[in-house]
Amino acid sequence: MKKILTLFLLCLNTVVHGQYSGLTVIPNDRSVICSLENIDDNNFGFYVGAYYKVGQTSSPYIYRTPYMYFNRIGINYGFLKCGLVVGAGVKTDLTLGPDPIFYPDVMVKLQPIKLLTRKKDIWDVSVTVGVSDVAYIGFGISIPYRYGSHYH
Numbered sequence: 001m002k003k004i005l006t007l008f009l010l011c012l013n014t015v016v017h018g019q020y021s022g023l024t025v026i027p028n029d030r031s032v033i034c035s036l037e038n039i040d041d042n043n044f045g046f047y048v049g050a051y052y053k054v055g056q057t058s059s060p061y062i063y064r065t066p067y068m069y070f071n072r073i074g075i076n077y078g079f080l081k082c083g084l085v086v087g088a089g090v091k092t093d094l095t096l097g098p099d100p101i102f103y104p105d106v107m108v109k110l111q112p113i114k115l116l117t118r119k120k121d122i123w124d125v126s127v128t129v130g131v132s133d134v135a136y137i138g139f140g141i142s143i144p145y146r147y148g149s150h151y152h
Helices: 002-015 112-117
Strands: 020-026 031-037 044-053 067-079 084-093 101-110 124-131 135-144
Touching: 020 124, 031 067, 031 084, 031 135, 044 084, 067 101, 112 124
Parallel strands: none
Antiparallel strands: 020 031, 020 135, 031 044, 044 067, 067 084, 084 101, 101 124, 124 135
């Protein structure tokens, strides 16, 4: 999964010019979210998530580990020098039956170092809270592409 997410972010970085990317792990939802944020320095961005399962699945088909699929996509916008990021999108669940089930997905991400320093292009940690089919909390990191640049 690490290789897929790394390749995905690398490909996205060649197409769009985000100032930083974020990686968030949501343990209770068994998801990992990758985001490209502050595209072209206008505070907008987008995110893509993947569901992962270690073990055996039983529905609708039997798969062995690791089992994963892309389960969410959405857009986000950063406030207060991207110290606070709000996102909205759609989440799907492919494990509950033969047809996918879709849910709205809304999240808020707090990046405390960016919020306190008022700089967008620095390394940071993040705490994400959100709701889709369940309420969730996630933890992650923010990795700048243009570290130390003139974009503040």
